[in-house]
Amino acid sequence: MAERISDAEHAVMEVLWDESPLTAQEVAERVGPDRGWSVNTVKTLLGRLLAKSAVAHEEDGRRYLYRPAVQRGDYVSGESRRLIDRLFGGKLTPLVAHLAERDQLSAQDIAEIEALLKALKQ
Structure with missing residues (x-):
């Protein structure tokens, strides 16, 4: 995953890392109460994550099921390395x-x- 994910996108990823596959509605139910996000907001974030290849989806009737395409450990490792490189010269x-x-x-x-x-x- 080359493109960085935003804090909002990260919140969606945490939900999917905890449990997947999930529908957009299910993601919204898990992330929404803390943030007050609508299903449409979550769908927008999922769309961005799909474009960044951070999540994948499959059709399930008339809805999509989303799952992480990046393992949490790999993501944390990459972000940690970027932080150390950027702020502490590696x-x-x-x-x-x-x-x-x-x-x-x-x-x-x-x-x-x-x-x-x-x-x-x-």
Whole structure:
């Protein structure tokens, strides 16, 4: 998937990653209550995601069933890489240092990072 997806499109993707295939109506029911989106808004977002090859659809009678064409892990990996490249010159250490300098790492975060580093060394 070359084209980036917007925050609104990401909300639709989260619904589909949780459960699919779904109709546009079903997606709207799951994402709409928090955002107040109509079915037409969701259909517009699904259309954009189809154009970006982020979702696929199949006909089911007179309606379409939508499913993700991109796995969540692959998407998160690509977005994480873009963020690190754009803001930290492609290096992870400055990101962690940035968070630590601003006291945005909890003791739990630090413990999890330490456990991850220990596992990576093995």
